[in-house]
């Protein structure tokens with residue numbers, strides 16, 4: 001297939017619907033029309049190229065809480081053929097040092113609040129230029145002082161647009177390469193009438209440095225000529241207030257399960273007005289079915305989807321009309337994406353049989369930055385191995401059961417923690433729950449449930465054991481229960497199981513009796 005030239009859609013709508021609001025930065029209340037957005041991107045691109053010497057292929061790092069400026073950097077990079085490198089704001093200096101050292105950006109763009117960390121990392125990694133965001137910062141003055149870009153660099157769909165480090169819930173971060181073509185096809189795959197249109201008004205709460213914030217659905221909505229509202233950092237009460245506010249007219253929202261859980265536990269959930277919300281998308285981690293039901297009772301049929309940073313991210317999506325009937329499914333493959341469920345021997349699994357999900361399509365990464373080892377082990381003939389245990393039903397709906405790496409084996413039986421967690425969430429007093437496998441001499445591994453109890457509730461271990469025994473086969477029932485105030489989560493709100501394994505994997509003497517029973 002000939003490689004198509006990259007084309008910036010903000011420039012397109014800047015001419016076509018110049019006065020329409022493209023993006024609202026909620027923290028500063030800056031409202032950017034497509035023409036204003038286009039103009040700022042154009043001048044920023046000139047500054048990056050001419051004043052800071054950013055050349056084709058150079059990386060431009062951004063360390064910032066959500067702001068429309070981050071989107072401007074992304075598009076400005078595209079116009080000069082540079083690579084956008086959004087950084088996770090929750091990482092520590094050594095973690096950032098690893099990523100910045102691995103990707104060696106030419107420039108660092110950062111928030112005032114994060115200046116100390118950004119400048120320390122820049123110094124440690126020899127990044128010579130930095131642009132400071134915020135009023136009076138060098139970013140604003142650079143835009144004000146620059147001319148519009150004289151020409152777009154000729155880049156194609158095969159060129160790298162972005163490097164996004166996966167959040168490392170499974171190990172050392174890897175830089176997933178996102179090409180211009182991948183971003184484009186993800187916009188196409190999520191751009192159908194079932195998902196976005198020019199009248200879509202999206203509230204973005206997930207971080208823009210994560211694929212869930214940037215590509216699901218911020219970029220697709222801008223690609224459709226819609227409007228995005230950018231929240232600096234997720235706040236459940238504020239999100240409910242904004243969704244209820246008719247002056248914004250929010251029609252679309254996307255979150256990981258934790259986001260929906262925090263909103264459902266907020267006092268204003270019961271009175272929030274969801275009548276304008278056309279799509280409430282959820283993905284990124286297993287969604288407990290009881291939580292889907294809580295939202296359904298408030299008239300919102302959440303639409304599950306499945307994806308990964310490496311797949312731009314959309315792979316599977318459940319359409320609105322199927323959301324209630326197929327609760328728990330992540331739906332069917334999106335347009336222009338192929339999937340297979342594969343047995344360990346590489347043959348295709350039957351309907352209903354569990355296997356690993358493999359994905360192929362123009363939205364799939366060509367590989368990881370500087371990681372020939374991972375590139376070798378993650379692909380077979382262009383199929384990306386997702387590491388996710390999956391089955392498909394007779395009607396072609398896919399169910400992500402869990403990550404293979406989170407599955408544990410107890411007495412020879414496979415246990416998928418997501419199933420057990422969904423059962424735990426049926427208990428009214430449970431605020432959060434995670435299940436991990438703990439090494440055990442007799443059974444190989446046994447399950448441990450780590451739970452946080454809702455304020456004002458009490459929950460005794462015996463009640464949890466009894467509930468599990470009534471709803472799960474014996475081998476799936478967690479033998480051990482630990483109570484915590486809150487579960488560790490990564491920047492998108494996904495439960496960070498490696499931290500739990502590290503903390504709890506050595507059984508205490510007092511647990512021995514429980515394990516033996």
Ligand SMILES: Nc1ncnc2c1ncn2[C@@H]1O[C@H](COP(=O)(O)OP(=O)(O)OP(=O)(O)O)[C@@H](O)[C@H]1O
Pocket residue numbers: 166167168169170171211282283284285286287304305306307308309310330386387388400402403494
């Ligand atoms: N609908 C879903 N149901 C269950 N799990 C999901 C769903 N959607 C995504 N996931 C999980 O999220 C993973 C992709 O997320 P992402 O690209 O953010 O990586 P991560 O979880 O942050 O970190 P890492 O790549 O290191 O594992 C998938 O491989 C899958 O395990």
